Amino acid sequence: MTAGVAPERSIRRRTVVYLATAILLAAGILLSAGLGQLPIAPQEVAGSLLRAVGIHTSWAPKDLLIEQTLWQIRFPRVVMALLVGALLSVAGAVMQAIFGNPLAEPGVVGVSSGAAVGAAASITLGLTAFGSWTTAILAFAGGLVTTILVYTTARAQGRTEAVTLILTGIAVNAFAGAALALLMFAGDTASREQIVFWQLGSMNGSRWPEVLIVAVVGAVAVAVALLLARQYDLLSLGDRTAAHLGVRVERLRVVSIVVVALMTGVAVAFVGIIAFVGLVVPHLVRMLLGPSARSLLIASFLGGGTLLVYADLLARTLVPSADLPIGILTSLIGGPFFYWLIRRSRRRAGGWA
Amino acid sequence: MTGGIAYELRGVGYRVGEATILRDVSLEIPYGRLLAVVGPNGAGKSSLLGILTGDLRPSEGAVALEGRPLHAYTARELARTRGVLLQSNQVAFAFTAYEVVEMGRAPWIGAREDDEPLIRDAIERADVAHLTDRAFSSLSGGERARVSFARVLAQDTRIVLLDEPTAALDLRHQEDVLALARGLARRGRAVVVVVHDLSLAAAYADEVAIIAGGRLVARGAPEDVMTAERIEAVYETPVRVLSDPDSGRPIVLPRRA
Numbered sequence: 001m002t003a004g005v006a007p008e009r010s011i012r013r014r015t016v017v018y019l020a021t022a023i024l025l026a027a028g029i030l031l032s033a034g035l036g037q038l039p040i041a042p043q044e045v046a047g048s049l050l051r052a053v054g055i056h057t058s059w060a061p062k063d064l065l066i067e068q069t070l071w072q073i074r075f076p077r078v079v080m081a082l083l084v085g086a087l088l089s090v091a092g093a094v095m096q097a098i099f100g101n102p103l104a105e106p107g108v109v110g111v112s113s114g115a116a117v118g119a120a121a122s123i124t125l126g127l128t129a130f131g132s133w134t135t136a137i138l139a140f141a142g143g144l145v146t147t148i149l150v151y152t153t154a155r156a157q158g159r160t161e162a163v164t165l166i167l168t169g170i171a172v173n174a175f176a177g178a179a180l181a182l183l184m185f186a187g188d189t190a191s192r193e194q195i196v197f198w199q200l201g202s203m204n205g206s207r208w209p210e211v212l213i214v215a216v217v218g219a220v221a222v223a224v225a226l227l228l229a230r231q232y233d234l235l236s237l238g239d240r241t242a243a244h245l246g247v248r249v250e251r252l253r254v255v256s257i258v259v260v261a262l263m264t265g266v267a268v269a270f271v272g273i274i275a276f277v278g279l280v281v282p283h284l285v286r287m288l289l290g291p292s293a294r295s296l297l298i299a300s301f302l303g304g305g306t307l308l309v310y311a312d313l314l315a316r317t318l319v320p321s322a323d324l325p326i327g328i329l330t331s332l333i334g335g336p337f338f339y340w341l342i343r344r345s346r347r348r349a350g351g352w353a
Numbered sequence: 354m355t356g357g358i359a360y361e362l363r364g365v366g367y368r369v370g371e372a373t374i375l376r377d378v379s380l381e382i383p384y385g386r387l388l389a390v391v392g393p394n395g396a397g398k399s400s401l402l403g404i405l406t407g408d409l410r411p412s413e414g415a416v417a418l419e420g421r422p423l424h425a426y427t428a429r430e431l432a433r434t435r436g437v438l439l440q441s442n443q444v445a446f447a448f449t450a451y452e453v454v455e456m457g458r459a460p461w462i463g464a465r466e467d468d469e470p471l472i473r474d475a476i477e478r479a480d481v482a483h484l485t486d487r488a489f490s491s492l493s494g495g496e497r498a499r500v501s502f503a504r505v506l507a508q509d510t511r512i513v514l515l516d517e518p519t520a521a522l523d524l525r526h527q528e529d530v531l532a533l534a535r536g537l538a539r540r541g542r543a544v545v546v547v548v549h550d551l552s553l554a555a556a557y558a559d560e561v562a563i564i565a566g567g568r569l570v571a572r573g574a575p576e577d578v579m580t581a582e583r584i585e586a587v588y589e590t591p592v593r594v595l596s597d598p599d600s601g602r603p604i605v606l607p608r609r610a
Contacts, residue, residue, distance in 0.1 A: 100445035246432030291446035
């Protein structure tokens with residue numbers, strides 16, 4: 001929905017934010033694909049990308065090694081970072097809409113850890129029932145179960161108290177942490193290592209087939225979320241008033257929970273737990289564009305992708321010849337931000353409970 | 354729109370567990386009239402309104418809207434038929450007052466093109482033009498109630514249900530909101546208002562329904578229904594009923610020793 005007095009102004013503002021984020025994202029992709037143990041110039045990256053879509057330029061790299069590094073290692077990783085960041089941010093925005101609470105986020109309330117338990121179970125127990133999709137499907141199942149659990153515990157009389165939500169998150173995270181520990185204890189050394197990797201989160205070793213799974217599932221989930229955007233706006237009036245305006249509230253919530261579990265589950269399945277993205281990005285977008293769900297979802301998608309592309313770039317290059325788990329980075333930034341968010345809302349009259 | 358019957362309630366009862374909230378309420382609500390629902394705290398006024406909105410399913414009896422069972426309507430159909438203002442109006446996230454009023458147009462998306470003028474008109478009539486750019490969450494209780502009322506006006510439905518719209522309002526805005534509600538009825542809409550202030554109800558309503566202990570005790574023109582004996586019996590407090598020198602409508606005053 002457009003702002004009242006000057007819709008033109010808000011449309012312009014939206015366009016500027018979309019464009020700026022898109023440019024930032026494109027620059028991040030070129031930069032991230034270029035930097036690393038084998039430095040590749042940005043124009044070579046661009047040339048290689050252009051060649052892939054059939055446009056031949058003098059920029060295109062002639063060295064086969066560069067071409068292979070780009071297409072087998074760097075690009076899948078960059079695209080994975082983009083997709084995961086985008087999906088986690090959109091998942092956060094959707095969750096905040098259905099809880100009516102800006103603190104709701106897959107990592108904070110424990111959905112990510114639930115998904116990680118599902119993924120870890122498939123490794124330790126060696127499950128392969130669904131082939132290469134097994135880990136993703138179990139992560140989705142774990143995410144879905146935790147979302148439903150959090151939703152049913154934290155809501156009372158159609159409202160979600162911030163305190164209850166956070167307390168539920170603590171309980172869920174503690175339980176999921178124990179379950180993960182148990183799976184590590186029961187598993188062999190190889191699965192232990194894999195599970196540790198999940199807890200920290202990393203884009204390392206992303207390959208195209210995995211990227212494809214994330215892209216397909218993510219596209220469906222994001223499309224559904226965008227279709228529901230207007231109803232999310234109405235939901236902020238409260239359940240009863242939203243229903244009076246024609247929203248089928250329970251159905252909207254159930255669909256949204258599945259969407260959140262899909263996005264979180266598929267993201268967590270391949271890169272592990274990356275907390276706070278779904279909290280930080282929608283919040284920044286709201287400060288820039290206001291709370292309207294449609295622009296919030298689009299800008300969160302772009303912004304989340306951008307944030308993780310740069311975060312992954314930092315993770316790869318900050319410590320020479322070492323790949324820092326990206327989850328550490330986002331938590332290092334996200335933790336203080338979360339703290340600031342709590343302080344700020346407490347200063348404002350009424351807070352958000 | 355004028356003339357017909359909006360709601361028809363037949364022997365409606367509503368129970369929650371062991372507690373009986375409403376029993377055997379039969380009521381016709383016609384178009385073109387302002388019906389005020391009054392009664393003591395806990396009498397079942399809000400439950401009755403909840404039955405009319407479709408939020409609550411009666412435990413017994415039947416509710417028909419324009420001759421069709423209420424529960425046979427889809428959410429979208431209902432949203433285009435009746436607008437509802439609840440007692441408490443909170444908005445999550447920092448939507449502006451304008452955006453909140455605009456949300457009232459949601460049921461009509463794709464059906465009508467006159468959104469913009471209707472929103473402007475609703476904002477003007479509810480006297481909230483000076484608030485449109487403010488965040489709804491930063492408004493006072495009375496301002497929130499008026500912005501929410503503007504949202505209901507913008508929804509532009511032929512039935513309007515208001516649950517204590519005047520509770521947080523100052524003297525002037527109480528009068529304004531009820532005058533607007535009466536204006537809607539004059540233009541053929543069915544308007545139901547739950548109010549606590551008996552004199553206010555009597556001044557503006559075409560008809561008054563008195564609810565007590567879950568029953569419909571009386572229903573009719575304010576002058577006929579609001580007698581001192583009945584009000585004393587229902588509210589269990591001594592009152593004096595005067596006649597407004599200008600309009601002749603009843604004014605209810607508690608007898609104070």
